Amino acid sequence: MPALSTDTAGTAVSKEPDRIFAQPLAQVPDFAFNEDVVRVFPDMIKRSVPGYPTIVENLGVLAAQFAQPDSVLYDLGASLGAVTQALRRHVRSDGCRVIAVDNSAAMVERCREYLNAQNSMFQELLPVEVIEGDILALEFQPASVVALNFTLQFIAPEQRTALLSRIRQSLLPGGALILSEKLRFNDAEEHALLTDLHVAFKRANGYSELEIAQKRSAIENVMKPDSLEEHRERLLAAGFSKVVPWFQCLNFASLIALP
């Protein structure tokens, strides 16, 4: 396990810098959440997703408003459990527990280590179970909070509505789905502007033109963003009654969907 430090919010994370796309690759392979990515993931996601630390920390604050006593809080596509750590720190309702799910064995192994580190740093944290598995095959228990933090964009587009419908059916009254995604925009000019600004954000965070270009080609076949309008329509089709965007920074946004 790498040396751990805590970020400003007290989350246990490794500090290894992301240099995965720094050298020219003869052929850029499709992006995968493998051991190499796991090692640098906290640095990668913070330098790639504008607003990520704000989203994660506030997801805990939001979740505390929707959590119902004696219910499950799901972190779907948990990666290293950053959202799980925020849920455990912020939610105080009696009898709540967190279930974190990811289908990358490398992520799950490291996630368990980070959560053990969190256990030793804080008291009165919610109990947590980390499951290695496919969220498309998960049997959902009655839940008050479901977080999909930059995960739905990696699910095949034709499977997204069915997954959201199953999440909707598992949600208790008063609960919520919190969905964060990279967005595309139907207006070509808006799309080009926000894409350029995202590239500027990456440059300002120390990524080279080569790193930016190779990462773009690595994710283009595996990560398919939707527009805000598509998200809203799909969530309503899946049975949610209300969709409320609560955060946007450049082409990344987070929505609250109410049952």
Ligand SMILES: C[S@@+](CC[C@H](N)C(=O)[O-])C[C@H]1O[C@@H](n2cnc3c(N)ncnc32)[C@H](O)[C@@H]1O
């Ligand atoms: C961008 S990361 C999520 C980041 C994380 N939620 C956070 O806030 O730090 C996407 C994660 O979804 C996981 N994933 C993708 N498809 C999945 C599936 N079908 N079932 C479970 N996990 C999945 C990947 O392994 C990866 O760890």
Ligand SMILES: O=C(O)C(=O)C[C@]1(C(=O)O)C=C[C@@H](O)C=C1
């Ligand atoms: O659009 C990008 O360049 C990104 O890197 C985005 C993104 C994401 O949104 O999940 C893609 C893969 C990594 O998991 C980290 C960030």
